[in-house]
Amino acid sequence: MEESTKFEELNPVKARLNMIINHSGKAKTRFFEDMGIAFNTGRNWTYEGKGIGAELFILMPIYYPQYNVLWLITGEGEMILENQDLDSGNVNEDQPEYGKSENSKLKDKLIRIQEEYLQCLKEKNRLITMMAQSGTLGTVS
Numbered sequence: 001m002e003e004s005t006k007f008e009e010l011n012p013v014k015a016r017l018n019m020i021i022n023h024s025g026k027a028k029t030r031f032f033e034d035m036g037i038a039f040n041t042g043r044n045w046t047y048e049g050k051g052i053g054a055e056l057f058i059l060m061p062i063y064y065p066q067y068n069v070l071w072l073i074t075g076e077g078e079m080i081l082e083n084q085d086l087d088s089g090n091v092n093e094d095q096p097e098y099g100k101s102e103n104s105k106l107k108d109k110l111i112r113i114q115e116e117y118l119q120c121l122k123e124k125n126r127l128i129t130m131m132a133q134s135g136t137l138g139t140v141s
Contacts, residue, residue, distance in 0.1 A: 016072050017056075018046055020079065024064065035059040058114045062107055 021031045032042035037055060044050040061069055071077045 012075060013052060013073060014046060016075065016079070017052065020064070020067050020072065021046070023067075023079065035063045054117070055114070058110055058117070062110055065107075 021028055024031055026034070028042055028046060029039045032039050035056075037059065041053065045052045045056070057069055057073065060067060060072070066080055068077050068079060068081050071079050
C-alpha cells in the first residue's frame with residue numbers, strides 16, 4: 001500500500017482537509033494565512049499528522065463558507081455547499097433572503113465563539129503567569 005494512502009486511511013479528516021485546500025486552488029500557506037492560522041500550525045495538521053485544532057472548524061465557515069465543515073469532520077454530505085458563489089464565497093443572489101440572514105447569524109455566532117475562545121486563552125495565560133510569579137505553579141498537592 002502506498003504511504004499516502006495509509007495516511008489518508010488513518011487520518012480521514014486530514015485527507016479531507018487536503019482535498020479542500022487542493023480544491024481551493026490556493027497554496028497551503030495562503031489557505032491558512034487567510035484565516036490567520038500560522039503556516040506551521042497548518043503544516044502540523046496536513047503534513048505531520050498532528051491533531052487539528054478547533055480554530056479551523058470555527059474559522060473555516062467564516063473565511064471559506066463554500067466548504068462544508070460537517071463533511072470535513074465526518075465525511076458526510078458534500079464537500080461543497082450548494083447555493084454558494086465559489087468566486088466570492090457569498091451566497092448566490094437567487095437564494096431566499098432568509099438564507100442570507102441565517103448565514104449572517106451563523107457567521108456572527110462563530111465570531112462570538114472565537115472571541116470567547118480567545119478570552120479563555122488569555123485568562124488561562126494570565127492565571128499561569130500569576131501562578132508562576134507567585135511560585136505556586138507546580139506545587140499542587
